[in-house]
Amino acid sequence: MVENATVARQLAHRTIRAFKNQPVAPEMISELIAVAQHTATSNFQQAFSVISVTDLAKKQQIAAISKQPYVADNGHLFVFIADQHRNQQIGAEMGTTANHLGGADRFLQAWSDASLAVQNTVVAAESLGLGAVILGSILNDAQQLIDILELPQLTFPVLGLAIGWPDQAPQLKPRLPERFVHFENTYQLPMPVKPQLADYDARVHEYYDLRDANRRVDTFTNQVQQRLSLQPEKRAELLQVLQRQGFLLE
Structure with a gap:
């Protein structure tokens, strides 16, 4: 086994769902956003954005969507967004009328940009002594989340990420051979x-x-086996929601 502090920390990764009532300092949040921005990005398009959800009412709504009550508790909540809206705006201001940003290729680029940024942020947060939980469950009702966050066309929520000072020490979950x-x-x-x-x-x-x-x-x-036959109602609508956001229309 390689003796390396970063590798050891990643191999010891545990999802933390309970955080102390101790805020994460604003400068630490800014540092984590800088880390996210320095993640590898497809074609240097930087096609993602991050929303910090600090409004308690919004956090409670997102907790309800996720069916994870702890999302509304202590901790700082990020939502990472696949974002081609910003690049569309840049092109429009430069007089470009062609727009392929809603196609599958550009959507997957934005999705991968956002996903990679989430993982980079988790690694950085854990190195600072913070705990983290990645929330794919925000897509239990993607349209409602889009409405809550007032997301424009050519954007789509990818993952939530809650971070904070750990208030639990769960066991290490075993992985596949x-x-x-x-x-x-x-x-x-x-x-x-x-x-x-x-x-x-x-x-x-x-x-x-x-x-x-x-x-x-x-x-x-x-x-x-259970997942093979499980299809939450709102998740069955993801393609339609993506298309309403301007993606996958080609």
């Missing part, structure tokens, strides 16, 4: 999959059995 996620030259999933995951399922079962909070008995393969 490397052979199931790392292949050489071609896709080489070990077959059959489920029997070979028996030991991993047992470790996940133990993790849930021993976890300090939200105790339940579960396995990884059971969670995968």
Whole structure:
């Protein structure tokens, strides 16, 4: 194993959902935004933006969308946005009428810019002693979130990120064995999959059995099976919401 403080910190990553009643200093927020801005960006388009949600009423609405009450509690809430609106505005002011910013290629560029920036921000936050939780659950009702944040055309919320001073120390959640996620030259999933995951399922079962909070008995393969037939109502509308925002119309 490589002896490196950054690698060790990332390997010890734990999602933190409970934060102390201690604000994150504004200068620290600015530093984290600077880190996000220095993330790799496709074609140097910098096609993402970040909204700090500080209004309690808005945080409560987003907590309801996420079905995660802690989102409205202590901690600083960011929402990372795929943003081609800014670049459209630049082009319009320069007299350009052509606009392909809503196509799949440009949308995926903006989505990847925002996603990479989230992870960079998490690494930086944890290096400062903060905890973090990434919130894909903000898309449980994407249209409502767009309305809450008053997002213009050619923007779309990607991920939420709540950070703060940790008020819990959860166990480390086990990850899949490397052979199931790392292949050489071609896709080489070990077959059959489920029997070979028996030991991993047992470790996940133990993790849930021993976890300090939200105790339940579960396995990884059971969670995968449940997700196959689970389709939250509003998530089924994501394509239509994307198109209303001006994306994926081509």
